[in-house]
Amino acid sequence: MTATLPTPSDTTTAASPSRRRASAPRVARESPLSRASALIVMLVFTLYFLIPIWWLFIASTKSTAQLTSTAALWFADFNLIENVSSLIAYRDGVYLKWMLNSVLYAGLGALLGTLFAAMCGYALAKYSFPGRDAIFNVVLGGVLVPATALALPLFLLFSQVGLTNTFWSVFLPSLVSPFGVYLTRIFAAASVPDELLEAARLDGSGEVRTFFTISVKLMLPALVTVFLFQFVAIWNNFFLPLIMLRDETLFPVTLGLYAWNSQVNQIPELRLYVLVGAFLSIIPLIITFLLLQRFWRSGLGAGSVK
Amino acid sequence: MSVDVGSGVVRTPRLRSRPTKVLVQHKKAIAIFIAPFAVLFALFYLIPIGYAVYQSLLVIEREGTFGEAKEVFGGLAQYALVFQNGPFWQSVTRVFLFGIVQVPVMLGLALLFALLLDSPLLRGKRFFRLAFFVPYAVPGVIAAIMWGFLYSPNLSPFTAITKNVDFLSADLVLWAIANVVTWVYVGYNMLIIYSSLLAIPSEIYEAARLDGAGQFRMAWSIKIPLVLPAISLTAIFSIIGTLQLLAEPQVFRTFSSAVSSTFTPNLTVYTTSSIPNVNLAAAFSVVLALTTFVLSFGFLKLTQRKEAK
Numbered sequence: 001m002t003a004t005l006p007t008p009s010d011t012t013t014a015a016s017p018s019r020r021r022a023s024a025p026r027v028a029r030e031s032p033l034s035r036a037s038a039l040i041v042m043l044v045f046t047l048y049f050l051i052p053i054w055w056l057f058i059a060s061t062k063s064t065a066q067l068t069s070t071a072a073l074w075f076a077d078f079n080l081i082e083n084v085s086s087l088i089a090y091r092d093g094v095y096l097k098w099m100l101n102s103v104l105y106a107g108l109g110a111l112l113g114t115l116f117a118a119m120c121g122y123a124l125a126k127y128s129f130p131g132r133d134a135i136f137n138v139v140l141g142g143v144l145v146p147a148t149a150l151a152l153p154l155f156l157l158f159s160q161v162g163l164t165n166t167f168w169s170v171f172l173p174s175l176v177s178p179f180g181v182y183l184t185r186i187f188a189a190a191s192v193p194d195e196l197l198e199a200a201r202l203d204g205s206g207e208v209r210t211f212f213t214i215s216v217k218l219m220l221p222a223l224v225t226v227f228l229f230q231f232v233a234i235w236n237n238f239f240l241p242l243i244m245l246r247d248e249t250l251f252p253v254t255l256g257l258y259a260w261n262s263q264v265n266q267i268p269e270l271r272l273y274v275l276v277g278a279f280l281s282i283i284p285l286i287i288t289f290l291l292l293q294r295f296w297r298s299g300l301g302a303g304s305v306k
Numbered sequence: 307m308s309v310d311v312g313s314g315v316v317r318t319p320r321l322r323s324r325p326t327k328v329l330v331q332h333k334k335a336i337a338i339f340i341a342p343f344a345v346l347f348a349l350f351y352l353i354p355i356g357y358a359v360y361q362s363l364l365v366i367e368r369e370g371t372f373g374e375a376k377e378v379f380g381g382l383a384q385y386a387l388v389f390q391n392g393p394f395w396q397s398v399t400r401v402f403l404f405g406i407v408q409v410p411v412m413l414g415l416a417l418l419f420a421l422l423l424d425s426p427l428l429r430g431k432r433f434f435r436l437a438f439f440v441p442y443a444v445p446g447v448i449a450a451i452m453w454g455f456l457y458s459p460n461l462s463p464f465t466a467i468t469k470n471v472d473f474l475s476a477d478l479v480l481w482a483i484a485n486v487v488t489w490v491y492v493g494y495n496m497l498i499i500y501s502s503l504l505a506i507p508s509e510i511y512e513a514a515r516l517d518g519a520g521q522f523r524m525a526w527s528i529k530i531p532l533v534l535p536a537i538s539l540t541a542i543f544s545i546i547g548t549l550q551l552l553a554e555p556q557v558f559r560t561f562s563s564a565v566s567s568t569f570t571p572n573l574t575v576y577t578t579s580s581i582p583n584v585n586l587a588a589a590f591s592v593v594l595a596l597t598t599f600v601l602s603f604g605f606l607k608l609t610q611r612k613e614a615k
Contacts, residue, residue, distance in 0.1 A: 030426060030427055030521060034427055034521065035427050035428075038422050038425070038427040038428050039427075039428065039429075041418070041422065042419070042422060042428060042434050045415075045419070045438065046434065046437045046438070048489070049437055049438055049440060049441055049489065049492075049493065050437055050440070051463075052441075052449075052452055052453065052456060052489070053440065053441070053444070055452075055456065055463055056452055059455075067461065068460055068461060071463075072461070072462065072463030072465075073463045115342075116342040116343040116346060117343060119338075119339040119340070119342065119343065120339060120340050120342075120343035120344070122339060123335075123336050123339035123340050124340075127330075127331075127332060127335075127336050128330075129330045129333075129336055130330070135340070135344070138347075138352075139347065141599075142347065142351050144542075144546065144598070144599050144602050144603065145351065145355070145595060145598075145599065146546045146547075146549070146550045146595070146598055147550075148550040148552055148572055149550065149591055149594060149595040149598065150350070150351065150354050150355070152358065152575055152576075152579055152584075152587055152588065152591045153354035153355065153357050153358035153361070153588065153591065154350065154354050155579070156354075156357060156358070156361055156584060156588065157353065157354055157357050172346075172349075172350065173350040175346050175350075176343070176346045176347050176350050176351060178347070178351075181343060206335070207332050207334075207335030208335055208338055208339075211335075211339070232442070232443070235445060236445040236446055236447075236553075238445075238446065238447050238552060238553040238556070239552050239553070239572065239576070242556075242576070243576065243579070254445045254447040254448060254553075255447075257447065257448065257451065258447050258451070258553075258556075258557060261451050261454075261557065261560055262560050264560070274451060275455070278448045278451055278452060281445075281448060282443055282444050282445075282448060285443035285444075285445075286440060286443045288443075289439070289442075289443055290436070293436075297497070297501065
């Protein structure tokens with residue numbers, strides 16, 4: 001296994017591919033025809049990917065009446081602010097509560113989940129002890145077990161101990177990320193040199209302290225990747241909250257919007273709230289991805305290359 | 307070259323052969339590192355799986371018609387019911403059909419985009435990379451709601467199309483859902499393949515370039531074979547995802563009467579558990595998890611054998 005893994009020093013270059021290839025001579029011999037067809041393919045699909053989101057944005061700026069009566073892909077009266085404030089005011093601000101719940105479930109869950117996965121992956125990579133391979137194989141089996149397959153058994157278990165319809169019933173299962181253990185183990189093996197750990201030991205630093213002060217920094221791209229993907233997995237998880245929660249003040253925003261969407265036929269004004277709410281709910285994720293992309297992209301490379 | 311993810315999943319790389327008696331150093335630190343994950347993994351993965359298997363082996367027995375319900379051991383009775391359950395197997399067939407079409411289309415597109423991003427044919431790569439990835443930030447439920455509106459004749463910006471083609475009809479709704487799933491996940495798969503393309507050392511291309519190979523030839527003969535491990539990884543996650551379809555069809559039930567309560571296997575599990583017949587639902591879950599596991603594992607083995615040749 002020759003490692004083509006990014007070592008800590010070249011993770012930054014891996015994050016900027018254009019620079020990496022810049023040393024190769026700019027190839028001018030590609031025919032204009034192939035260039036044009038490549039561009040056309042990409043432009044057509046850009047429309048495919050972005051028009052739905054553009055439509056959602058436009059729709060959330062319109063009044064209910066204009067939703068069906070005006071051109072769907074362009075602005076009518078700009079009512080976004082009014083729409084947002086009436087969405088927030090609706091049913092005592094339950095929408096804000098849902099957003100807050102989602103942030104708590106996904107943000108806190110992914111943060112702790114990443115920490116636990118990193119500690120475990122790091123230990124599997126950097127220490128030898130009996131049962132290490134067994135643990136790793138069981139965890140890998142866990143990667144192949146889909147989260148939705150666990151939702152029903154979790155529900156049955158939680159109802160035995162009376163924990164269904166609580167914050168914990170959705171929060172606690174989200175803390176487990178087998179894929180995180182897998183990714184951090186690979187990354188720790190490649191990017192935390194044993195010599196450095198030895199040096200830290202000679203300096204009298206304890207193992208746990210070394211992990212938090214030195215190793216965590218070296219593993220940062222992998223940690224950001226695990227955090228983001230765990231964050232998205234929790235944010236998108238639908239089955240678990242659907243089956244666990246009855247009390248709508250505990251809903252994450254996806255379940256809340258789903259519930260509203262199911263009532264559109266009885267309460268027509270909900271249609272606009274669903275659209276505005278959906279638009280607002282995807283903004284935090286897009287921003288998070290944009291802000292952190294430098295880190296998670298190099299981490300993603302580690303996962304797929306190995 | 308690079309070792310594929312696939313082999314890592316089943317064969318743990320033996321790092322070093324060790325003498326049989328090892329003095330384990332840093333016992334306490336290892337315990338501190340592993341314990342939190344291990345406890346949570348046991349509580350929320352292993353025990354639930356065991357509990358589902360246990361529940362699936364029980365049957366409800368009543369004393370008389372209105373007597374008290376009692377759970378007794380029923381052996382494989384629930385599994386016999388699973389195999390006799392027509393709607394469940396129809397739903398399994400439906401997602402198989404879905405997967406056979408949707409997964410290759412999605413991964414084919416993802417590979418095409420990744421290759422174009424990696425080729426010198428294209429400018430504005432940063433923009434395309436981001437634009438294609440943005441849908442991944444949209445949760446399945448929200449994407450389904452959004453596309454549900456886009457498909458409906460009176461709200462859609464594409465009324466010219468939706469007035470003539472009913473995407474929500476019984477014939478087309480499965481493919482309407484396939485489009486939503488593709489829309490969300492193409493960019494994500496593209497990035498995984500793209501980052502593995504970036505990891506190919508550029509020296510490998512030199513010889514091909516000297517031989518006068520064009521972009522197409524290089525993609526076909528060098529790049530695609532080298533990123534097969536990444537493609538098989540994305541394929542495995544797609545197989546798992548397909549068999550677990552729930553949110554999108556569940557949302558589409560509000561837009562279309564063509565989506566039944568047993569449209570996908572997971573919907574069947576949900577419907578059965580809320581009837582409620584938890585023991586049968588548990589048996590469904592176990593069969594479904596096993597099918598997923600066998601399929602993704604089998605696919606892994608298959609691709610590994612091909613690579614070994």
